[in-house]
Structures are given as C-alpha cells and as structure tokens.
Amino acid sequence: MSIRVLLSSKHKVVSEGIAAVLRTHADMQLVGISENTQGTQALCEELSPHVLLVGIHAHGTQELDLIQRMTHRDSPQNIVVYSGESDRNTIMEILDAGAKGYVSTTSGIDELMSAIRAAAAGRDYLCQSAATEMMAGIRQSRDGAATVRSHLGGREEQVLRLIADGFSSKEIARNLQIAPSTVEVHRRNIMRKVGLHKVADLTRYAIRNQMVSV
Numbered sequence: 001m002s003i004r005v006l007l008s009s010k011h012k013v014v015s016e017g018i019a020a021v022l023r024t025h026a027d028m029q030l031v032g033i034s035e036n037t038q039g040t041q042a043l044c045e046e047l048s049p050h051v052l053l054v055g056i057h058a059h060g061t062q063e064l065d066l067i068q069r070m071t072h073r074d075s076p077q078n079i080v081v082y083s084g085e086s087d088r089n090t091i092m093e094i095l096d097a098g099a100k101g102y103v104s105t106t107s108g109i110d111e112l113m114s115a116i117r118a119a120a121a122g123r124d125y126l127c128q129s130a131a132t133e134m135m136a137g138i139r140q141s142r143d144g145a146a147t148v149r150s151h152l153g154g155r156e157e158q159v160l161r162l163i164a165d166g167f168s169s170k171e172i173a174r175n176l177q178i179a180p181s182t183v184e185v186h187r188r189n190i191m192r193k194v195g196l197h198k199v200a201d202l203t204r205y206a207i208r209n210q211m212v213s214v
Contacts, residue, residue: 002029003120006047008040008066009033009055018053021109028116037066044070044077050120053112056083056094064097071098078119082112088133091126101125151193159186163199164206 005028009015015033022030031047034040044052052070056063063081070077080101081094094102100123101115107127118125126134152160155176162172169187173180191197194205 002027003051003116004029004031004047004049005051005053005116006031006040006043006049007033007053007055008035008037008063010035010057011055014055018109018112021113025113028113037062040066041069050078051116052077052079053116054079054081054099056081056085064093067094067097067099078122080112080115080119080125086129086133091130091133102130103127104129152190156186156190156193159183160190160202160206163187163190164203166203 005022007015007019007022007030009018012035015035019030019033022028031049032043034043040052040054043049054063054067067079067081071079076098079099080103081099082103082105083090083094084105086104086106091102100119102125103112103115104127106129111127115125115127155178158176159172162175167175169180169183172183176183190202194202196202196205
C-alpha cells in the first residue's frame with residue numbers, strides 16, 4: 001500500500017519540487033498540497049494522509065501551532081518537518097510540538113524520503129545534520145554541568161539544587177541544618193559566580209546544566 005502524503009508549504013516553488021520527487025516513488029502517493037495552515041488542517045480531515053509533510057520557514061509560529069493541534073487530536077497525525085532553521089533550539093521546538101521527523105533543507109532528498117517512510121511506520125527520524133547538532137548539544141550540556149561543578153563549592157551546589165526545587169531560604173537552612181544567614185551568603189555567591197540574580201533564572205540554569213531533574 002502506498003504512503004499517502006499531504007504536503008503543506010507556503011513556498012509554491014519548493015512544494016512543486018518536492019511534489020515532483022514524490023511522484024517518482026512508487027511507494028508514495030501525493031494526495032494534496034496546501035499553502036496555509038487552515039487549508040492543511042481541512043485537507044487532513046478530508047484526505048486522511050498517512051504522513052503530513054510540513055515546510056517551516058523563518059518564524060514558523062503558525063506551523064508549530066498546526067503541528068501541536070494535529071498531533072494532540074484523537075487520531076494523531078504523523079508529521080515530518082523540513083526547515084532551513086537547523087539550530088538545536090528550533091529542532092527541539094519542532095519535536096516538542098509533536099513532529100516525528102525533522103529534515104534540514106541542506107539534506108539530500110533521500111533523507112526526506114527516509115523520514116516520510118519512518119513516520120508512516122510510526123518511527124522517529126532525524127536527518128544526519130540534525131542528529132549531529134543534537135549530539136553536540138548533549139556534549140555541550142555535559143561540559144556545562146562539569147564547568148558549573150568546578151566553579152561551585154559542594155555546599156553551594158546543594159543550595160542551588162534546593163533553590164531550583166522551589167525551597168525557600170528558611171527551608172534550605174532546615175534541610176541542610178545551617179543558619180538562614182549562611183544560606184543567604186551561599187545564594188549571593190552562587191548568583192555572583194553564575195551571573196544570574198533571579199530564582200527563575202537560577203532554576204533554568206540548574207535544569208539546563210542537569211543539576212536537577214524535571
């Protein structure tokens with residue numbers, strides 16, 4: 001059975017190029033093309049594609065909203081995204097929205113076809129450049145965590161973990177059996193060393209550097 005693909009992209013010339021390639025693959029059937037998110041959602045309901053292929057270009061907020069809607073309905077849609085934005089944060093936004101596959105526009109067309117086949121089979125897929133970017137991010141996070149630990153003392157690290165977990169200075173003092181004034185000293189030292197001065201920022205810092213679990 002052919003994989004039914006619906007293509008959604010604001011850029012007509014890109015859509016036509018991808019459509020031409022899809023038509024050369026015997027195991028795929030292009031069932032429709034849409035140029036806006038409203039039309040895409042309507043066509044998904046009408047045509048029931050196996051895979052929705054979405055092009056996200058600069059500031060693709062509408063496309064991200066579409067992905068979230070289509071993957072959180074009663075019958076979730078398998079979605080593959082292609083985009084020229086290949087930084088780690090953008091990739092994470094796309095995957096967090098619910099996409100099963102991501103392919104950079106710098107990748108070859110074979111990777112896009114592989115992503116469609118993987119999504120149709122219910123599998124996740126990252127193109128090689130995206131996988132490399134994500135691995136670099138993981139290594140960077142680990143290096144960052146090591147850097148934090150090398151700059152913070154053992155007690156400061158304990159205090160930072162508890163701040164990130166939502167404890168007040170008095171609660172931290174009771175937990176660590178130290179004076180509240182000592183906690184405040186540690187808090188000021190932590191803020192000075194990491195260059196942050198708000199609890200929310202310290203919390204994000206601790207999470208980003210894998211000092212607390214979420």
